[in-house]
Amino acid sequence: MKICVLPGDGIGPEIMDQTLRVLEALRGDGVNFEAEFALVGGAAVDATGSPLPEATVKLADEADALLLGAVGGPKWDNYPRDQRPERGLLGIRKQLELFANLRPAILYPELANASSLKPEIVSGLDILIVRELTGDIYFGQPRGIREENGERVGFNTMIYSESEIRRIGKVAFEAARKRDKKLCSVDKMNVLETTQLWRDVMIELSADYPDVELSHMLVDNAAMQLVRAPKQFDVMVTGNMFGDILSDEASMLTGSIGMLPSASLNAAGKGMYEPSHGSAPDIAGKDIANPLATMLSAAMMLRYSFNLETQAARIETAVKKVLAAGYRTGDIYEPGTRRVGTKEMGDAVIAAL
Amino acid sequence: MKICVLPGDGIGPEIMDQTLRVLEALRGDGVNFEAEFALVGGAAVDATGSPLPEATVKLADEADALLLGAVGGPKWDNYPRDQRPERGLLGIRKQLELFANLRPAILYPELANASSLKPEIVSGLDILIVRELTGDIYFGQPRGIREENGERVGFNTMIYSESEIRRIGKVAFEAARKRDKKLCSVDKMNVLETTQLWRDVMIELSADYPDVELSHMLVDNAAMQLVRAPKQFDVMVTGNMFGDILSDEASMLTGSIGMLPSASLNAAGKGMYEPSHGSAPDIAGKDIANPLATMLSAAMMLRYSFNLETQAARIETAVKKVLAAGYRTGDIYEPGTRRVGTKEMGDAVIAAL
Numbered sequence: 001m002k003i004c005v006l007p008g009d010g011i012g013p014e015i016m017d018q019t020l021r022v023l024e025a026l027r028g029d030g031v032n033f034e035a036e037f038a039l040v041g042g043a044a045v046d047a048t049g050s051p052l053p054e055a056t057v058k059l060a061d062e063a064d065a066l067l068l069g070a071v072g073g074p075k076w077d078n079y080p081r082d083q084r085p086e087r088g089l090l091g092i093r094k095q096l097e098l099f100a101n102l103r104p105a106i107l108y109p110e111l112a113n114a115s116s117l118k119p120e121i122v123s124g125l126d127i128l129i130v131r132e133l134t135g136d137i138y139f140g141q142p143r144g145i146r147e148e149n150g151e152r153v154g155f156n157t158m159i160y161s162e163s164e165i166r167r168i169g170k171v172a173f174e175a176a177r178k179r180d181k182k183l184c185s186v187d188k189m190n191v192l193e194t195t196q197l198w199r200d201v202m203i204e205l206s207a208d209y210p211d212v213e214l215s216h217m218l219v220d221n222a223a224m225q226l227v228r229a230p231k232q233f234d235v236m237v238t239g240n241m242f243g244d245i246l247s248d249e250a251s252m253l254t255g256s257i258g259m260l261p262s263a264s265l266n267a268a269g270k271g272m273y274e275p276s277h278g279s280a281p282d283i284a285g286k287d288i289a290n291p292l293a294t295m296l297s298a299a300m301m302l303r304y305s306f307n308l309e310t311q312a313a314r315i316e317t318a319v320k321k322v323l324a325a326g327y328r329t330g331d332i333y334e335p336g337t338r339r340v341g342t343k344e345m346g347d348a349v350i351a352a353l
Numbered sequence: 354m355k356i357c358v359l360p361g362d363g364i365g366p367e368i369m370d371q372t373l374r375v376l377e378a379l380r381g382d383g384v385n386f387e388a389e390f391a392l393v394g395g396a397a398v399d400a401t402g403s404p405l406p407e408a409t410v411k412l413a414d415e416a417d418a419l420l421l422g423a424v425g426g427p428k429w430d431n432y433p434r435d436q437r438p439e440r441g442l443l444g445i446r447k448q449l450e451l452f453a454n455l456r457p458a459i460l461y462p463e464l465a466n467a468s469s470l471k472p473e474i475v476s477g478l479d480i481l482i483v484r485e486l487t488g489d490i491y492f493g494q495p496r497g498i499r500e501e502n503g504e505r506v507g508f509n510t511m512i513y514s515e516s517e518i519r520r521i522g523k524v525a526f527e528a529a530r531k532r533d534k535k536l537c538s539v540d541k542m543n544v545l546e547t548t549q550l551w552r553d554v555m556i557e558l559s560a561d562y563p564d565v566e567l568s569h570m571l572v573d574n575a576a577m578q579l580v581r582a583p584k585q586f587d588v589m590v591t592g593n594m595f596g597d598i599l600s601d602e603a604s605m606l607t608g609s610i611g612m613l614p615s616a617s618l619n620a621a622g623k624g625m626y627e628p629s630h631g632s633a634p635d636i637a638g639k640d641i642a643n644p645l646a647t648m649l650s651a652a653m654m655l656r657y658s659f660n661l662e663t664q665a666a667r668i669e670t671a672v673k674k675v676l677a678a679g680y681r682t683g684d685i686y687e688p689g690t691r692r693v694g695t696k697e698m699g700d701a702v703i704a705a706l
């Protein structure tokens with residue numbers, strides 16, 4: 001297990017430190033990894049002039065999985081477009097063909113107060129949104145703004161091929177198999193031919209997964225149902241654009257984005273794992289950042305890239321335990337709980353493993 | 354004021370009856386209307402074989418505004434596509450070029466319990482989503498499913514011209530002027546050229562509305578912010594597809610779709626007004642349907658087609674009063690309130706006018 005570790009910018013390095021300690025603590029339990037550190041984002045720009053140096057590309061290619069902290073910060077906001085920290089991530093996604101974005105929306109009962117929804121609607125929420133990440137209208141050609149009859153006209157192309165739909169569908173069916181075996185595919189088949197094909201391919205694919213219950217929902221209804229009764233869902237799969245909207249909506253249901261991990265996978269199961277939150281430069285280096293989303297990202301890595309389900313679950317259970325025991329970093333603190341720093345939170349999770 | 358009245362199917366006729374009684378009660382206050390009844394939807398199919406008979410098209414053309422109950426029902430579900438009740442509405446929209454869909458999401462404090470969100474987050478919510486209704490990817494060409502390299506490829510075209518964006522923008526700025534003078538335009542300009550043009554045109558247009566504060570938000574963030582803090586919004590304007598998703602999400606925030614009116618307008622301010630709910634065939638004819646959304650649609654008609662702001666507000670205030678007095682139809686009933694039928698609710702609103 002060769003892991004390319006990308007601490008990145010802002011709070012990235014300190015949340016990564018604690019996450020590596022957790023992985024280290026699992027060595028006795030078959031997590032025999034080798035960590036190689038590489039530069040990405042603003043830190044890479046500062047050191048080499050590029051947000052994705054050649055050495056990082058090489059290590060990313062050789063590694064079995066990538067674990068990322070976070071990138072970006074005001075320091076690099078006005079740099080030229082090809083030196084923006086985010087370009088480093090886009091470059092890795094492209095290089096490794098990471099087409100499957102897995103975005104869990106999980107709300108631990110202890111944190112239910114943080115949600116804008118009523119506790120009984122969201123407490124215990126555990127859904128996984130699988131978003132296609134490299135196709136759809138965000139990348140479709142032709143696109144642009146042209147002159148027509150003396151006025152400007154903007155246009156973009158939504159497009160998906162059968163094989164693109166099939167490969168993301170497989171990831172979603174496999175993920176559903178590892179969970180509650182319920183997959184909801186989201187489309188707009190009553191209006192868009194692209195998503196009619198999407199639905200057709202999902203139905204064809206379902207023949208290979210008789211143990212997974214496939215359902216379909218129109219995107220506008222899905223946006224409603226996530227608000228009305230989000231716990232009805234297990235795994236949802238959808239295209240890049242609908243997935244962009246719905247995964248963000250779903251994550252906000254939890255009210256605590258600082259807790260959410262994510263993964264981007266390719267066809268070989270190789271993936272980049274990272275917290276959904278940003279680099280929070282304002283609190284960097286103060287030992288107050290929440291490292292749990294990065295630890296949960298590492299758990300996803302064990303599950304999806306290394307098939308170490310038991311060890312992944314050990315991390316997740318340890319996180320649940322420390323929350324139940326009242327440990328909170330500042331972002332999720334409530335009166336009556338125990339406020340701890342980044343390193344203390346690491347200690348608590350390791351103790352709970 | 355010539356109003357084309359379309360009772361439609363299911364509960365349509367009974368909720369329309371009560372709404373016309375309310376309008377009748379406002380005659381003394383300058384609401385001097387002439388009502389012409391016409392057939393649409395399933396009722397029209399039964400009587401004439403078409404969901405949009407010629408006589409209805411003629412009346413719709415001649416009228417200053419249209420007031421609709423609801424269409425559809427299981428009886429017509431398996432009819433051929435051109436005899437489906439919904440085709441009647443699509444036909445009217447096309448015939449009258451109703452390109453601006455106005456969808457309020459309002460939550461009266463008395464009904465805050467119905468929402469899946471915490472009362473403090475949604476109670477008193479009052480936002481208006483302006484959705485473009487005749488363009489965008491739902492109508493764009495080219496579109497279809499073709500064979501390419503031995504596999505199927507689905508494709509659709511998102512497209513907006515400057516003039517299409519400008520006319521919906523105007524409706525939204527005018528609507529904001531009648532409200533809190535805050536307009537949030539929703540796009541995905543960082544990825545889609547079509548919506549880059551959308552944002553550019555909104556900014557150009559804002560020069561004509563110096564009294565309205567224009568802001569912009571990316572669609573994925575808008576989907577999040579509607580969940581996190583919906584009361585930050587006054588008027589939102591967006592394209593057909595994003596509007597489809599966001600207006601449904603916003604309506605579900607209220608938890609009581611039976612209360613929500615809607616309007617579809619053309620460039621001349623002529624419009625079709627209708628409740629957001631369906632025809633509820635299961636409770637049709639039982640005098641238990643909720644007529645309030647239709648009455649609130651009539652209020653929108655007075656405001657947007659006839660510029661009768663005071664009279665529109667009178668209906669809205671009367672609805673607030675009957676809710677405060679505890680009157681509830683079955684769909685919004687809670688213990689401790691007074692359950693009434695459709696006609697009784699009409700009596701109560703008229704008494705409160």
Ligand SMILES: [Mg+2]
Nearest residue numbers: 244245248573
């Ligand atoms: Mg997003």
Ligand SMILES: [Mg+2]
Nearest residue numbers: 220597598601
């Ligand atoms: Mg819709």
